[in-house]
Amino acid sequence: MSTFLGMPAMRAGRGPSPDAAPGTLGGVGRPEDPLHWGATFPDAAKAALENEQLRRNLGNATRTIRTKRARVVGEVPDWEALRDAGSAIKADVLARLPELLETLERNVTARGGVVHWARDAAEANRIVADLVRAKETDEVVKVKSMATQEIGLNEALAEEGIAAVETDLAELIVQLADDMPSHILVPAIHRNRTEIRDIFLERMADAPPDLTDVPRELAMAARAHLRRKFLSAKVAISGANFAVADTGTLAVVESEGNGRMCLTLPETLITVMGIEKLVPTFDDLEVFLQLLPRSSTGERMNPYTSMWTGVTPGDGPQEFHLVLLDNGRTKVLADEAGRSALHCIRCSACLNVCPVYERVGGHAYGSVYPGPIGAILTPQLTGEKSDLPYASTLCGACYEVCPVKIDIPSILVELRAREVALAGSAPDAGDRVWKAAMKAASFAMADGDRFRRAARVPRALRAISRHGVIKRLPFPGSLWTRSRDLPEPPKQTFRDWWAEREDER
Amino acid sequence: MSDARTEMLSRIRTALGGSAPEPAEVPRVYRSVGEHGAGSDAVLELLVDRLVDYKAHVHRVSAAELPALLAELLLPGAPKADPGRSAEGQVVGSSDYRSPDILPTTRRAARSVVVPSGIDRAWVAGLAGVEVFRDSREAPLSAVELDGIDAVVTAARVAVAETGTIVLDGAPDQGRRAISLVPDVHVCVVRTSQVVQTVPEAVRLLDADPGRPLTWISGPSATSDIELDRVEGVHGPRTLHVALVS
Numbered sequence: 001m002s003t004f005l006g007m008p009a010m011r012a013g014r015g016p017s018p019d020a021a022p023g024t025l026g027g028v029g030r031p032e033d034p035l036h037w038g039a040t041f042p043d044a045a046k047a048a049l050e051n052e053q054l055r056r057n058l059g060n061a062t063r064t065i066r067t068k069r070a071r072v073v074g075e076v077p078d079w080e081a082l083r084d085a086g087s088a089i090k091a092d093v094l095a096r097l098p099e100l101l102e103t104l105e106r107n108v109t110a111r112g113g114v115v116h117w118a119r120d121a122a123e124a125n126r127i128v129a130d131l132v133r134a135k136e137t138d139e140v141v142k143v144k145s146m147a148t149q150e151i152g153l154n155e156a157l158a159e160e161g162i163a164a165v166e167t168d169l170a171e172l173i174v175q176l177a178d179d180m181p182s183h184i185l186v187p188a189i190h191r192n193r194t195e196i197r198d199i200f201l202e203r204m205a206d207a208p209p210d211l212t213d214v215p216r217e218l219a220m221a222a223r224a225h226l227r228r229k230f231l232s233a234k235v236a237i238s239g240a241n242f243a244v245a246d247t248g249t250l251a252v253v254e255s256e257g258n259g260r261m262c263l264t265l266p267e268t269l270i271t272v273m274g275i276e277k278l279v280p281t282f283d284d285l286e287v288f289l290q291l292l293p294r295s296s297t298g299e300r301m302n303p304y305t306s307m308w309t310g311v312t313p314g315d316g317p318q319e320f321h322l323v324l325l326d327n328g329r330t331k332v333l334a335d336e337a338g339r340s341a342l343h344c345i346r347c348s349a350c351l352n353v354c355p356v357y358e359r360v361g362g363h364a365y366g367s368v369y370p371g372p373i374g375a376i377l378t379p380q381l382t383g384e385k386s387d388l389p390y391a392s393t394l395c396g397a398c399y400e401v402c403p404v405k406i407d408i409p410s411i412l413v414e415l416r417a418r419e420v421a422l423a424g425s426a427p428d429a430g431d432r433v434w435k436a437a438m439k440a441a442s443f444a445m446a447d448g449d450r451f452r453r454a455a456r457v458p459r460a461l462r463a464i465s466r467h468g469v470i471k472r473l474p475f476p477g478s479l480w481t482r483s484r485d486l487p488e489p490p491k492q493t494f495r496d497w498w499a500e501r502e503d504e505r
Numbered sequence: 506m507s508d509a510r511t512e513m514l515s516r517i518r519t520a521l522g523g524s525a526p527e528p529a530e531v532p533r534v535y536r537s538v539g540e541h542g543a544g545s546d547a548v549l550e551l552l553v554d555r556l557v558d559y560k561a562h563v564h565r566v567s568a569a570e571l572p573a574l575l576a577e578l579l580l581p582g583a584p585k586a587d588p589g590r591s592a593e594g595q596v597v598g599s600s601d602y603r604s605p606d607i608l609p610t611t612r613r614a615a616r617s618v619v620v621p622s623g624i625d626r627a628w629v630a631g632l633a634g635v636e637v638f639r640d641s642r643e644a645p646l647s648a649v650e651l652d653g654i655d656a657v658v659t660a661a662r663v664a665v666a667e668t669g670t671i672v673l674d675g676a677p678d679q680g681r682r683a684i685s686l687v688p689d690v691h692v693c694v695v696r697t698s699q700v701v702q703t704v705p706e707a708v709r710l711l712d713a714d715p716g717r718p719l720t721w722i723s724g725p726s727a728t729s730d731i732e733l734d735r736v737e738g739v740h741g742p743r744t745l746h747v748a749l750v751s
Binding site for chain 2: 057060061064065077078081082084085088089091092094095096097098101102111116117118119123167168169170173186188192193196215216218219222223226227230231244247248249255256257258260261263264265275282283285286287289290293297299300301302303304305306307308309310312313314315316324326330331333334
């Protein structure tokens with residue numbers, strides 16, 4: 001089977017392109033499906049590429065994290081051995097998943113926790129909403145969590161009249177601006193300090209009126225705003241970075257202390273966790289606690305990690321619920337070629353090294369999982385036809401940095417092959433044009449004179465270029481320029497330049 | 506229709522092909538111990554370096570000097586650590602603080618301190634003029650009460666030199682998780698014998714009783730969410746003092 005490594009042919013749009021222009025308070029809005037929203041990748045990417053502010057913010061941020069990560073990873077003499085162990089532990093977990101989930105359930109229950117199982121987003125949201133209702137409260141505090149983002153929990157709770165307050169600073173910014181996260185680790189990476197100040201002033205009722213855009217002041221405004229919530233919240237909702245099957249221990253890794261606040265102060269804690277987040281034994285944490293922080297924030301260790309096992313009398317929440325979430329994960333597991341996407345520990349290192357992510361930002365991917373990992377995870381979770389496998393240059397940088405060695409480029413190629421196979425035997429426009437072009441090229445290249453004449457043809461394109469760039473070619477070239485700019489062809493072919501130079505001698 | 510649990514487990518078994526898969530062999534050739542022993546000069550030096558890098562304030566004292574150090578750090582009127590004084594204790598500059606509201610408490614005096622009930626009473630015996638609250642699982646202070654307290658003094662279970670991390674495990678001298686979280690200043694007393702080099706060494710120690718609530722602390726609370734500018738002190742204590750006791 002042939003594998004088409006270029007851009008896919010045009011797809012039907014998924015609705016209007018998101019209005020993510022910085023300088024405006026409003027974000028992209030909260031979509032119905034957090035795994036599938038906004039315009040198609042090529043359209044969203046084109047809009048994002050025209051947004052210079054966004055590209056500057058992203059360029060600075062990803063460069064900074066890349067540098068920090070490289071420095072602290074370089075400090076660890078056994079980094080490759082840790083990656084091998086991390087990858088093998090995750091493969092082992094997937095192979096023994098039913099047994100390990102049952103062990104986890106038994107141990108959490110033995111320590112006074114309650115385990116719930118949720119087949120999909122709706123079921124998970126229902127479980128959480130019922131648990132919150134039972135505590136007779138209409139406001140809950142939340143720790144940043146990809147699993148709850150993925151199931152649209154906040155929106156589901158809002159429909160039940162329950163306000164879920166995000167307490168991670170970046171998530172709070174995203175929530176106040178009615179926006180979507182654009183990065184797994186730093187969800188408000190697309191916003192600069194001035195935008196954040198404006199968002200606080202307009203949307204945070206108790207923001208000091210003379211708030212400046214100094215990061216410390218902004219953080220302190222959030223501290224004051226959220227402390228009131230922490231002290232009065234009866235219910236908290238979190239995700240989990242790891243769950244230890246053998247002991248029933250859950251772990252949340254964070255920086256700000258909002259996690260600790262949520263995990264210890266309220267009476268009731270509800271944790272929503274994807275079924276792949278397991279590790280078999282407590283000692284396995286020693287591998288991931290080294291891999292995760294260095295890969296993620298480029299720190300030797302994140303400021304806070306909390307671990308708890310069921311309920312501890314007199315210390316922390318006295319009621320603990322664990323919701324085990326499928327929501328497409330068993331579909332990913334069934335796919336032998338792609339199942340290692342479930343190894344992902346959500347560190348986001350692959351985003352920060354990806355040349356495509358760096359230029360288009362997270363929103364273009366139309367999913368809470370952006371970047372290279374999102375490009376393989378999202379289509380597998382939804383099982384839908386997707387253009388995301390093409391949102392990559394296949395440069396391999398994501399595989400190099402992945403702490404659990406997910407071979408993202410190979411999986412992308414496999415997913416592309418499937419998209420092509422799905423398209424069926426009828427070749428699309430792109431395919432026909434490609435074949436015709438190859439035929440023409442082989443005719444021209446077979447003869448020196450023909451090649452010389454053909455090589456002069458692109459000069460004609462200089463007529464439609466502006467500032468050295470061609471933005472749109474006439475059909476069939478439009479299939480190429482739809483997602484790319486073309487540099488202006490040179491005035492002269494190399495052959496002509498050489499001939500002229502020889503004449504002058 | 507089957508219940509969610511049965512259906513999810515059956516989906517997983519189907520996804521794995523119905524056959525019992527072989528558990529994978531995990532290669533454990535990474536370092537499980539460091540080259541330096543617990544409490545050795547090399548690990549202590551490394552720990553201090555990492556803690557300072559994380560903007561924690563480190564003070565190296567003998568057991569006999571500890572009460573005097575705590576008095577110096579917490580008593581009203583005592584000279585406060587300032588950026589000009591480095592020696593053992595490393596202190597971070599604070600010129601960017603704009604108003605008293607965003608000033609961490611260490612720059613003021615503590616009026617009240619909370620300690621876990623199992624702490625050595627001699628440590629805080631010299632804190633005349635400071636109200637000392639004792640907290641335990643049996644007689645816990647409320648979150649609101651803790652919010653009115655300036656500082657907390659706890660012991661620790663283990664410290665990891667390579668990552669600048671201190672772990673509390675809720676033992677009687679470390680207390681409930683809330684007390685080391687809500688007050689603005691955390692003074693953590695670490696005995697030099699408790700300092701190991703690597704993360705695996707700490708995990709092995711904690712594995713003796715993994716069911717305890719564990720808090721891993723590396724420097725004070727911090728955020729990098731605004732243009733990746735690191736701001737210390739968001740929700741947890743804004744100042745972390747580590748008293749390294751030999």
